[in-house]
Amino acid sequence: ALISLRQLLDHAAEHDYGVPAFNVNNLEQMRAIMQAAEATDSPVIVQASAGARKYARPQFLKYLMAAALEQYPDIPVCIHQDHGTEPDICQRSIQLGMSSVMMDGSLMADGKTPASYEYNVDVTRKTVAFAHACGVSVEGEIGCLGSLETGEAGEEDGIGAVGILTMDQMLTTPEEAARFVSDTHVDALAIAIGTSHGAYKFSRKPTGDVLRIDRIKEIHARIPNTHLVMHGSSSVPQEWLKIINEYGGEIPETYGVPLEEIVEGIKHGVRKVNIDTDLRLASTGAVRKFLAENPSEFDPRKFLKASMEAMADICTTRYEAFGAAGMG
Ligand code: G3H
Ligand code: 13P
Ligand code: ZN
Secondary structure, three states, X not given: OEOOHHHHHHHHHHOOOOEEEEEOOOHHHHHHHHHHHHHHXXXXXXXXXXXXXXXXXXXXXXXXXXXXXXXXXXXXXXXEEEEEOOHHHHHHHHHHOOOEXXXXXXXXXXXXXXXXXXXXXXXXXXXHHHHHHOOOEEEEEEOOOOOOOOOOOEOOOOOOOOXXXXXXXXXXXXXXXXXXXXXXXXXXXXXXEOOOEOOOOEOOOOOOOOOOHHHHHHHHHHOOOOEEEEOOOOOOOHHHHHHHHHOOOOOOOOEOOOHHHHHHHXXXXXXXXEEXXXXXHHHHHHHHHHHHHOOOOOOHHHHHHHHHHHHHHHHHHHHHHOOOOOOO
């Protein structure tokens, strides 16, 4: 059944767990997420980015999500729009039937230029006004994602500031978080603590100076009733990098957010954990391996099944690690 982000995260807060929010672009991702959720009895957040809308087209996404709800009527599913860059985009997603939207006003409408506090509050407030009138939840963001190692925002073609960010822009302060929530009444708040989108987050296993879990604790202490969201939360599994590179890929050494750090965040108010890259890596690794081992196969269902199973394994591990398993 369709559930709003607010309903789901209120339950998560009450029962001290976090919900992975997986990006969806195609049938295989959607099925992997739902299969893993059914197997572990977990509630689901699926999210569609601007890139997903461009790749799959909005109507295909709409019915893909509707299909998940119909195929699995007993699983609570929140259908969320990831990184809306303008209120108009959020409005269109509500019309498509989504139960939650992210208005990312930390960046201007180009999705690249860091925005002022006033701009962020203005676009987020507008979105909250019409979304709440429709029973739809809103996630906002304060602070810009960026690497504390390099000052870079991460992925070139996705959502993220271009150029070098200052430490001030990259780290959300408890004061601005509290002010933003009281100015906008968002249902969930994405904060910047040193993570970034994509596979290249950290050049070595992250330590406390570049992955600021301590900052989550400070923000949670200040606004204990606000559901916190961690973006850029892929763990970048070393075992999948190895498989990709063993079968012809060329991905340089890189590290993600360790599961145990996310679990620590969940103990301190993180309720939604955004994951896209890990499914991409597992899918690519599984397809490379399958095709290398089965050179005469040409039925895409065969390698897409391998991809689906690899992605479902990632989802299962996350549902279990974050305490969402058994909460569906
Ligand atoms: O926001 C980042 C997500 O990983 C989505 O990326 O726009 O390439 O689909 P995308
Ligand atoms: P990753 O790139 O770490 O998977 O983050 C995804 C994300 O934050 C989507 O909004
Ligand atoms: Zn994100």
